[in-house]
Amino acid sequence: MELTTRATPNLQFFLALSAILAIAYGAFGSSLYEGAPPFVVGTIFKASSIVFLGLIALIARSRLLAAGLLFGTLGDALLAWSPDTFLYGAFAFLIGHLFYIALFLRAGLGVSALKQPPRLLAALALIAACIVMTALLVPRDNAMFAPLSVYTGVLTLMAITSFTLPAARWLAMAGALLFFISDGFVAWNMLHPDPDPTLAFWRSFAGWMIYWAGQAAIYYGALGLHRAPSAASAHA
Numbered sequence: 001m002e003l004t005t006r007a008t009p010n011l012q013f014f015l016a017l018s019a020i021l022a023i024a025y026g027a028f029g030s031s032l033y034e035g036a037p038p039f040v041v042g043t044i045f046k047a048s049s050i051v052f053l054g055l056i057a058l059i060a061r062s063r064l065l066a067a068g069l070l071f072g073t074l075g076d077a078l079l080a081w082s083p084d085t086f087l088y089g090a091f092a093f094l095i096g097h098l099f100y101i102a103l104f105l106r107a108g109l110g111v112s113a114l115k116q117p118p119r120l121l122a123a124l125a126l127i128a129a130c131i132v133m134t135a136l137l138v139p140r141d142n143a144m145f146a147p148l149s150v151y152t153g154v155l156t157l158m159a160i161t162s163f164t165l166p167a168a169r170w171l172a173m174a175g176a177l178l179f180f181i182s183d184g185f186v187a188w189n190m191l192h193p194d195p196d197p198t199l200a201f202w203r204s205f206a207g208w209m210i211y212w213a214g215q216a217a218i219y220y221g222a223l224g225l226h227r228a229p230s231a232a233s234a235h236a
Contacts (some may be wrong), residue, residue: 022049026205037082044150046080047073053219064103065222071096086140097158107166107225119163130156137187174218183210
């Protein structure tokens with residue numbers, strides 16, 4: 001990743017600040033959803049950890065990356081605002097995935113890179129996981145089965161297109177995988193809640209932190225992809 005000496009401390013500062021906010025929300029955010037929606041404080045708190053990443057990506061002129069992160073921020077806000085805005089939040093995330101897909105395809109090695117055995121096996125494993133995850137977590141008679149299936153398909157495509165990136169951008173690929181896993185936690189927690197409050201808390205905390213780690217890894221791993229790659233970084 002080509003980062004100037006001057007820029008690196010700023011990136012690390014915003015990443016650390018985002019991590020602190022994410023951990024704090026995971027630990028204490030559930031207490032902000034008592035009473036009737038909208039949950040204004042919970043919405044601001046939840047969105048705060050990713051918005052910093054999106055803003056620094058925008059300042060660094062990684063516009064597609066910034067758009068993906070900021071639509072993720074909007075998705076977080078809509079999911080937190082009210083149960084009635086859940087699907088709007090999912091749609092915001094879907095748009096964010098489309099920006100990630102555009103970034104990965106533009107800056108990657110091309111779809112032909114997926115012919116390489118490790119990348120091909122990873123892509124096939126993701127497709128299988130997408131089918132199994134949807135079948136196990138989302139009941140077919142649920143009204144959200146169709147929209148969530150479409151969303152999961154786009155999410156899977158986003159993760160697969162990350163495999164077209166140069167090997168030097170492995171952190172962005174790992175981030176896309178973590179994002180995929182975290183959405184399994186969202187569906188699990190929402191559609192199959194645990195009656196034990198302690199277990200429910202840790203399931204929610206784990207899913208949230210995996211999501212944050214995914215977004216942070218995409219942010220740190222994909223920052224600068226708008227620049228022309230060097231010969232070393234372009235090597236697969």
